[in-house]
Amino acid sequence: MMSIKLPLWLRLISLVGIAVLAIGAGLLGYRYYTRPVTLTVAAGSVDGEAVKAMSTIASRLVSTNAAVRLKVIDTGTTLDAAKAFSEGSVDLAVVRGDVGDLSQAQAVVVVSHMVLLIIAPPGSTIDSMDKLKGRRIGVVAGAANARIVDVLSKEYGLDRAKTFKDIDLPDARRAIQSKEVAALLVVIPLAEKYLSLVRSFFQQGPKALPVLIAIESAGAIAQADRAYESFDVPKGTLRGAPPVPDDDLTTLRTSLYLVARKKLGSDLIATLTQTIMSVRRDLLTEQPIFAQIAAPSTDPDAYLAVHPGAAAFYNGTQQSFMDEYGNWIYLTPMILGGMASVLAAAWKFLGIGQPETVQGPLDSLYALARRIRKVDTEAELSDIEDEIDGILREQRSRAARGDETAVDEATLNVAAHRLENLIHDRRTLLATRPAIHTAA
Template sequence: PQSPPMLSKYKISINRNLLIPIILSVGLIVALTGYVIIQRNRVYQLTIAAGSKEGESYLFSQIMAKVVNLHQPRIKIKVIETQGSEENIKLLEENKVQLATAQADIPALPSARIVSNLFPDMFQLVVKENSGIKDVSNLKGKRIGLPPQGSGQYQSFLFLSQHYGIKSNELFAFAVSEKETDAAFRNNQVDAVFRVRPPGNQSILELVQQRGGRLVEIDQAAAMKIKKSTLDPGVIPKGAYQGFPPIPPTDLPTVAVQRVLLANKKVEPNVIKEITSILYERRQELATLMPEAAYINPPSLSGGTLLPIHPGAQDYYDKDKPSFLQENADWLGLFLSIGAIVCSWGWQLKSRIEKGRKNQGDGYNQEVLILIKEIQGCQDLKSTEKIRKRLFDEFEKVVNALDCDDISPEAFQSFTFTWEAAIAALRDRQNILMFIPKKPATLNQTQLQP
């Protein structure tokens, strides 16, 4: 038999109502699955501003890009040449690059976040043997070759000269590329060259070994740190540029500053976390290709680096950080022990109170049982009525005890069962007494006489 028309329409309506949520659910599942697949296979293209090709930052950036791509093919890093730290930070702020190397003493802009310290750079002043320059203050009136004006090294020299009271019009500065500066030094066109480089730098090595250069100490690092917390006292070790005869001939005091890796704050945390992980877990591999990589270490506010850490890098640094429970295990153990003792005492006290309430409830039951026995011995209705009154008095007493929490609800329930049994026994006894015939009155002898 066919379904009535209205029922058929009702079924069609139900089917349509079910179809829409099903389609939406399937669509959502497909979309989420597609999103997960895309994210897992997404390739991240990053660009790093790395300074001049002659510098260690550029070399490190190339090595880092290679090692990162080797161990995480989904992250590809393009290395570009720049004038130096100052330009790197500007490019990072404009989001034209996502990563940058920089000197820690160069002020960063709001979008910059630190990822890691890379290696320490040293202020290095190389002078001609016949220049008469014995310390920084002797630079007045001399010709000095400086890195380009967009570099952090140039800014570092300005700070250094100001500290020693040298005005810009008191020396002849040539801010050109590293190659041009080296050529000017070879051709006696400059008396000194200033660089911010790690000890053992190849360009400085050539100047001091082959071009008659001599390193000059910079001995007021601690004083300069007062003005710039990112600076630290440093030492160029004896023999850093030649073992015999040693160059320099003694440990040479100077100023140290960290070379850091920066990231734009908009770069996804999981990408930066992966890069940070490779920097530390593949540090030996990096150091094999570039010895300075052995100095890679986490940033620290106490170390003078005032930049906030990128969330992705922070996630990596926190991976071995003990949890709250681990940090406070001793205290938590003590509190748990005290809590266990208190709970044990509380449980014992509760058990005693419950036992007392139960005993009191049992006492009321015993009193009712005594009344039940008395009911069985009643010989007249008057005595049963007295017992009935006593039963209700007992019930009132127990209700008051329950209100005062002297007995438990369970004890009260047990009592009511016993009390109802007593009432039933009382009624039965009263019914029996009502149907027992009364004995006739006995007549004495005087009543029988006529």
């Protein structure tokens, strides 16, 4: 079967089309692999500050052109944020260590530390947990603080139903002033914004000193429930002069984490962690609470395990240049070699720079043999004999001039003799065919 050679212009257009498709596919692949990855994060708090904080971080990630972006989902409360995370509807969440199901959670950063404060109004005789028996304690954000209430009830023998009453944040001041409750239980970061809010619940004045109640069994509670740790509230935290408390006061503390699902890639979370920690100082101007952003415990037996990607950042074990790009360095020569082969094939396909195949005298003679077998007239045979004579004359002339490319005479004679026999046989065959008369 004869091969069909496409015209040069058609081969060129085909090659350009293939190149355009390859470049387009490469660009699409590059955009796919370099596009920012957006993670959903659930956040919620009774004062809305958790959502504002995460929105600030999300905006900072956009302004720094980070490889990771955040889509903040306002769940209303910390409990609902933990629920959304446990249900798998979000990638990240801002949750307290003592709220919700965290079995699929791994820590990225500690957003803040949440400190338990039990506060009685100025002039109250309640100065210890034992004196709270038979009294009513208002619990701000009761759903989120259900676990800590259970812990205190068990440790101090308090009747949970009779001692603790859930109070909405807007009703806290009214409840304490109307003596509906004898004390308030709040769990807050020790940041000025939240301390000012707590002060506003109570009577103000030079001698109006709220009473902070110590959790003397904080150490034992922390050993029994690792979501908590014993913590000393510094002297003068709630009020400076005169100081409230008047000395360091023992209580409980839990942490507010940004957590990630275990299935998220290490490189992705390492990038997120690095970006958050690097912009932490800038965030302070917008949200002072970010002063408390810190690395979670990387100990293997930590209460909430740190995500491997975050751990790699904190421990300085992120992949080095060779670790990350070693495969590319190894594969690049192979890829370039493959591209060179493709280009060579394309060059050959176009036929650029390739000399046209020149048909030699023997090729011409062999081609005549095929023609002889197909001729139908004496005239065609005569024409072929003339072509044979022309080829023979040209080759003898080259040989006489000393042209090294000339075919030797013996080879030419053999080929010519074979053709003469074919011509003779064809003439004999044509002579035996009956004549064909055409109608006038």
